[in-house]
Amino acid sequence: MPNTETPRHAWDVLRNVVAPPAPADAPQAILIRGGTIVSMDPQVGDLAGGDILVRGGRIAAIGRGLPADGAQVIDATDMIVVPGLVDAHRHAWEGQLRRIAPNSPTLLDYLNSTHFSFATHYRPEDIYIGNMLTALGCLDAGITTVVDNSHNARSPQHSDAAIDALEDAGIRAVYAPGTPLAGAWAHHWPGDLARLKRERFAGEDGLVTMAMMSQWDRATWAAARALGLPIITEFLGAEMGALLPGLEREGLLGPDNIFNHNTGLSDAEWEIIRRTGVRVNVCPRSDAQYALEEGVHAYQRAVDHGIEPALSVDVEASYGGDMFSEMRVAYFVQRAHAQHRRYRGEQDAPAAVSVRGMLKAGTLSGARMAGLDARTGSLTPGKQADLILIRAGDINLYPSSNAIGTVVHAADRGNVDTVMVAGRLRKRGGKLLGVDMRRLREITEASRAYLFGRAGYTADPFADASPDLA
CATH class of the missing domain: 2.30.40.10 (Urease, subunit C, domain 1)
Incomplete structure (x- = not known):
């Protein structure tokens, strides 16, 4: 746990941001x-x-x-x-890159300003700091559970650092490691999944539990299922949707699948998701920010097919990290589209969503998607x-x-x-409680200076364009 006298890892010296609970400090009445x-x-x-x-x-x-x-x-x-609010899909490692690209207009622009540039230089200690910033920001905003889609797990040490940060912060989390999108990495997947399950998640009672993040890959999905891990996939567009019939025929879809985004899918594809019990979350802000397919989150599409979707923040590279904003965007976009369809005379226009429905999407539906609704x-x-x-x-x-x-x-x-x-x-x-903000700022600034220097980026607080360093 934090504050070890002799650091085992490079990031252990950072583990003094949050005061650890005393060994005998059981939750009181x-x-x-x-x-x-x-x-x-x-x-x-x-x-x-x-x-x-x-x-x-x-x-x-x-x-x-x-x-x-x-x-x-x-x-x-x-x-x-x-x-407590539940963020069903967040890339927590990006904490240092908050609002690095506020005007980012496309998915490729986002990737250039994060994955194809700064992400390639992340050390385990940078992962620790990013996850700590994200986790504490979540707690401050009333998010008690986050599903951490950690698609910058460049080595086993990167994964350990991410888990340590989530545990040290005291948040409930599902840690889902995945392969980086660019740059050198240790090629430790899927083999390291078994180590993590054995060494870090042997019990099921901890605040931090485990899943795996992966696009469709037969071997990786099979490795996750052999360990009983949920499989989280960024699922969007016609190309991804076209995979669904074949995956269903082979029996490769089920309640252990979690799909993020779900934009651009046909009615037939949504029916496959419903039939197979795939769990779903939607991203009210990022789907619009990064021009994903129709640019409108899939909340209503899911509801139309009898699915109660969760809500998720996704990233903080362009906007803030609170669930209040997600609920509001989802509410008003749904109402706008429902009224637009009524105005056009459509007889099957959906009913307007209620505030209770939105709060459920941000709490209980998120817990169900994370597999934590019993807790x-x-x-x-x-x-x-x-x-x-x-x-x-x-x-x-x-x-x-x-x-x-x-x-x-x-x-x-x-x-x-x-x-x-x-x-x-x-x-x-x-x-x-127990957070040393001075120390948090100190280590964050050091990490940013390192990443910016390695990527050759000079910070501009008034920039309109995103960093294009790929």
Whole structure:
């Protein structure tokens, strides 16, 4: 764990950004009292002025007037309590490259400004820093679970560094290593999957679990399945869609497949996804940012075929990393298209999405896509206590006439007062706990200087064009 006296790896000297929990520091009993609870569990329902008792890292009870019984009490008056948000697809290693290309108009432009340039120079310590920045940014914005699509795993050491950062940050994560898109790498796939499963994921109870990221490749998919790992694939366009009939015939699609994006697919291809139980997430901002196929995220396409998609941020190379923005973009784009179809007289125009539907996409549907819905995604007694408290009394939210509308339409990371992951407080009173921001900035600046120097890039804070260093 962090702060080892003799570093085992180059990035061990960086592992003092977040104060580690004491060895005997088991999650204590905490009573969240008097909040407006949006549980996302139909059996539990919603509750004004309700309490949540957390014990042993899990939700022990939800109700009114629960006894404290010696628990630490958090006053949630004028706060909205919702499940922790779930980002179903993020490339966490890109933390140092936030907004490196804010005007990036195409996928190729994004690749040139990240994968084909800076990514080729990443050391394990740069992966650690990128993942740490991303994980802490997630927690600060109320994201308690992230699916880390780590497609810059250049060596076994790069993977270990990524996992260490996620564990040190204290976030719930699914780590999915994958091959880099450019530059030299160790060609350790798929062999290193077995080492990671054996050495880093022998148990199933940790906050960080494992999947694999891979485009269609028979040997790699088979290696993942032999280890019982979910397979995450960037799935977009006619070329990818054309693979689906053959994959279905061979029995190579199933609930262990997770597809990102899903733009440009036909109705017949969506039906294959539905029949085979493939899990799906959509990317409201990146599909538009990088002009992927029709440029519109596939939320409605999934719903039309009886699939409840998750939402994901994807990258921070062009825009911010919060799920509030994803929910808002998804909501308004869906409503715009539904109204456009009604205006054109289409009888089968979809119903307008609701704010509850969007919050579900950002919580429970994301947990289901990640295979973690037995642990998180809703406020349900017995589940692990992943939740956030939003200050409804803040000037941008007050008065809050509708709790779910306030969360989906108006809240932002600045309104996130408290973040809890598996019963541990990661943010309280609007501040991340145990984080040395001075040290985080110091190591980030050093990493950026190294990567920029290696790539021959001079930073320009006013640039319109993306870095083109490939």
